[in-house]
Amino acid sequence: MTTSPAAAAVRRTTTAALARLEGSTPAPVARALIAAGAVLAIASAFLSWTWTARFPGDLTVTGYPGGLQWLTVATAVLLLLQVLAAYELPGLGSLAPRGHTVPLRWLALAAFATTWFTLIAISVELNGLVNLTTGGWIAGIAVLPALYGALALPGDRRPAAAPTAPAPAWQERLWVTLITALGLVLFTYGIDTSYGELFEGYLIAIAFSAAAYLKSGLFERLAALLQRQRPFALTAAFVAAALFPLTQNNDHDANVGVNILIFATVALGLNIVVGLTGLLDLGYVAFLGVGAYTAALVSGSPYSPFHNAEVPFWAAALIGAAVSLVFGVLIGAPTLRLRGDYLAIVTIGFGEIFHITVQNLDGTSGPKITNGPNGIPAIPDISVFGLNLGTAHQLGSITIGRFANYFFLMLIVTLIVIAVFSRAGNSRIGRAWIAIREDETAAEAMGINGFRTKLTAFALGAALAGLAGTVSAHVTYSVVPDPYVFAGSTPPNSAFLLAAVVLGGMGTVSGPLLGASLLYLIPEKLSFLQNYQLLAFGVALILLMRFRPEGIIANRRRQREFHQDEAELPTQGTEVDSVKLNLNQAGA
Missing domain, CATH: 1.10.3470 (ABC transporter involved in vitamin B12 uptake, BtuC)
Known part of the structure; x- marks a missing residue:
């Protein structure tokens, strides 16, 4: 089947643009920018971001984070850990079985979106950017080099990691316990949010972070772990749910x-x-x-x-x-x-x-x-x-x-x-x-x-x-x-x-x-959203059908049905090569 001139032109242009972006900054420099931005964003949360306590969460305190600042700290810490994982440090190398570039980009977006959501919310609530103090400006600037470094980072050029051998049963059960406890903490934090801005920032941080670890392949390993320890995992989930009212x-x-x-x-x-x-x-x-x-x-x-x-x-x-x-x-x-x-x-x-x-x-x-x-x-x-x-x-x-x-x-x-x-x-x-x-x-x-x-x-x-x-x-x-x-x-x-x-x-x-x-x-x-619930969830369904038609938690059979073409793609090579292959298949 022949390729049309228009499709060939689009393919050449897209491939060249991706190659220029990925090759614009050496990997060590890009990772240094990401790490520096993450550290600076964490440090900024210990400064005041506004001068008045009229914004919910009291972001006027210097010395410890409060309110939405905790979300910036959390996303920046995850970003920093992912950067360190790229150097295959002990205990961190398994954070990205499929490679580190894509999860780094999503986590950088998480830190950027969470931080700037807070700054924009402060400006809207208090009528102007003039209400931001030094800490707020440092946070807003710090996430920019981190985002640039993540986007300019060259694509992963190593094969995806092979499945690891199962750990001893006691270690796997310990991991299941930690994962369940983390799930309880996240759910409790979300349900305890006392004002809308904090819950909105929480949703932004969770959505981008989940996308990062989904793309990294970490969720697949966790799913395999939970499947191997299914009886213990179900028991742990029940115990965590039973503990919720006590919190x-x-x-x-x-x-x-x-x-x-x-x-x-x-x-x-x-x-x-x-x-x-x-x-x-x-x-x-x-x-x-x-x-x-x-x-x-x-x-x-x-x-x-x-x-x-x-x-x-x-x-x-x-x-x-x-x-x-x-x-x-x-x-x-x-x-x-x-x-x-x-x-x-x-x-x-x-x-x-x-x-x-x-x-x-x-x-x-x-x-x-x-x-x-x-x-x-x-x-x-x-x-x-x-x-x-x-x-x-x-x-x-x-x-x-x-x-x-x-x-x-x-x-x-x-x-x-x-x-x-x-x-x-x-x-x-x-x-x-x-x-x-x-x-x-x-x-x-x-x-x-x-x-x-x-x-x-x-x-x-x-x-x-x-x-x-x-x-x-x-x-x-x-x-x-x-x-x-x-x-x-x-x-x-x-x-x-x-x-x-x-x-x-x-x-x-x-x-x-x-x-x-x-x-x-x-x-x-x-x-x-009380008066716009059907509109909001209609938009959510449209987006989900476009980007993840099998649902947030996919049935394996349906996932294979919806992603048959992706299953045929090679498991190694650069992201540019993957884009080339997709464009070739689209134009064929």
């Missing part, structure tokens, strides 16, 4: 944690339908509503018509999951013979029917069961083995409040849902789901009963959502129809649940958990 000084953050777990659990149930089976369900939040309303009706609320038939929580949970499962079968039986867009339209219709029905069961338009728009309030707290989750308890000197109690309960429910998802996904029925997702016609030709298999996925996903709904009803004290719509102002709703699955990574366990955490926490911390 909080107020009940609000524990409340955020409970709602994240509820949102994540429901998203994980949706992942069975969408991620494993490939069915586009746009009314899934209705099953959460079925579970919540069922629990509200049988848990002893004085506003329930069945308040005299109060049942213990374990029974209410089983009833809620069972009723949701029945609704899943009733809705799925007549609709799952449809495919694609037609199925999506029908599921939207089911969600709207549920929302309208619970509004009309108010005693006027229909029987008085759900109290219509007023919902069912005054749902009593759960009592488990005589322990009332609605009251605070003491654990030594630590006070465990109401939402911390519900966090522990929801953590157990999440573990149950994860176990069901994992066992089902790895079973015979799970392989049948994946076969239907890939090609339903081919799966049926191989003897798989497509309708029955899809109905099983639909019913199981509905039951898991109903189980989470039974806890949600008690956490919020009341159940009203407003949240159970396709798209609303607050999660969970069907649009946000689907976005959590797609953003996090379809077909994985940790993907929906991460996606749900981000989609709940970001609007919670950034109040200005």
Whole structure:
């Protein structure tokens, strides 16, 4: 196949520009610029950046960092460690299995973006750059040579590092413990941020740093480590999650944690339908509503018509999951013979029917069961083995409040849902789901009963959502129809649940958990997004589909499908050679 003159010209121009940039500065000089900029940026954080404490975080103190200055320190330290790793220093050489140039560039961008975000925020909040003091100007200037040195650094010319032999089991478990502790610290820091500017800077630092270590190949090694130590890693993750409420000084953050777990659990149930089976369900939040309303009706609320038939929580949970499962079968039986867009339209219709029905069961338009728009309030707290989750308890000197109690309960429910998802996904029925997702016609030709298999996925996903709904009803004290719509102002709703699955990574366990955490926490911390949530997440989905269509945490099968061309590229050589090969393939 011939190459067009225009494509050949673009290829020559791009290759020449990359060669000029990479060859403009010798590697030792570029690394020296990066190291000097990082050290100077760290030092600047110990000076005041503004003269007034009106900017959140009090950046007027000299002697130690505060507020957003800590983010500059963190990104500059990571950049400095990456520079030292380029010299193969003991213990640091493994930071970049694929080479050091690309992660250095991303970390330099992290330091630059974080620092200048702070300086611009100070200028906007206090009306002008004149409000910056010496420390702020030093920080802003220090990251510039670091960024220039990273961009001018020649590409890596050595082969990518071969996979290392597994370390002794005790060392790997120690690393897993450290990684889990770091994850707990990062999550706790993010949820503890007390003002919007700090959370925005935190997101910037996390995003650029994660991109750096993703490009470096470090995440792949960590994933392999966690896979080898899977039982220990799961135990460590559970312990870290259980420790989270003990790190909080107020009940609000524990409340955020409970709602994240509820949102994540429901998203994980949706992942069975969408991620494993490939069915586009746009009314899934209705099953959460079925579970919540069922629990509200049988848990002893004085506003329930069945308040005299109060049942213990374990029974209410089983009833809620069972009723949701029945609704899943009733809705799925007549609709799952449809495919694609037609199925999506029908599921939207089911969600709207549920929302309208619970509004009309108010005693006027229909029987008085759900109290219509007023919902069912005054749902009593759960009592488990005589322990009332609605009251605070003491654990030594630590006070465990109401939402911390519900966090522990929801953590157990999440573990149950994860176990069901994992066992089902790895079973015979799970392989049948994946076969239907890939090609339903081919799966049926191989003897798989497509309708029955899809109905099983639909019913199981509905039951898991109903189980989470039974806890949600008690956490919020009341159940009203407003949240159970396709798209609303607050999660969970069907649009946000689907976005959590797609953003996090379809077909994985940790993907929906991460996606749900981000989609709940970001609007919670950034109040200005309250009226623009769908716009913001629409933009996020577009960017993700462009740059990482398999999701943040990728299923290995789907990752290979989306990056077949990249898998064929050579694993060694310069970045210029890789660009040349891409351009040659594009123009061929």
